[in-house]
Amino acid sequence: MRIGRKNLQLDTSWQESSNCLGVDPDLFFPERGASTKEAKEVCRGCVVRNDCLEFALANGEKFGIWGGMSERERRRIRRQRALDRQAEAERLQVFAQGGTLAGDQVGASGAKTASGAR
Numbered sequence: 001m002r003i004g005r006k007n008l009q010l011d012t013s014w015q016e017s018s019n020c021l022g023v024d025p026d027l028f029f030p031e032r033g034a035s036t037k038e039a040k041e042v043c044r045g046c047v048v049r050n051d052c053l054e055f056a057l058a059n060g061e062k063f064g065i066w067g068g069m070s071e072r073e074r075r076r077i078r079r080q081r082a083l084d085r086q087a088e089a090e091r092l093q094v095f096a097q098g099g100t101l102a103g104d105q106v107g108a109s110g111a112k113t114a115s116g117a118r
């Protein structure tokens with residue numbers, strides 16, 4: 001089922017194990033310029049922190065603290081991942097055109113291997 005946003009993640013079962021169950025939701029949506037310290041403190045020991053962060057990234061959550069990170073911090077991660085994907089695509093394109101993958105090693109037979117293991 002396609003619902004507008006690409007890679008939309010709908011599974012929220014991880015929330016059942018969250019540290020913030022029963023905590024005032026307003027704590028995680030502070031006013032602009034207000035401290036996020038208290039919310040991040042709740043997130044610090046949360047066992048589903050990574051699930052929470054990935055959910056927010058996959059769904060483009062624009063507001064609040066998710067996975068112990070503010071929107072600005074999540075934006076930085078999204079930007080870095082986009083750059084990584086772009087670099088990987090370019091690397092594979094060079095390889096497809098007959099170039100070598102960065103980190104390629106030449107095996108004992110002289111054949112190039114992607115992992116270097118031969």
Ligand code: SF4
Binds near residue numbers: 048
């Ligand atoms: S990481 Fe923080 S916001 Fe996310 S589920 Fe855990 S306590 Fe809640």
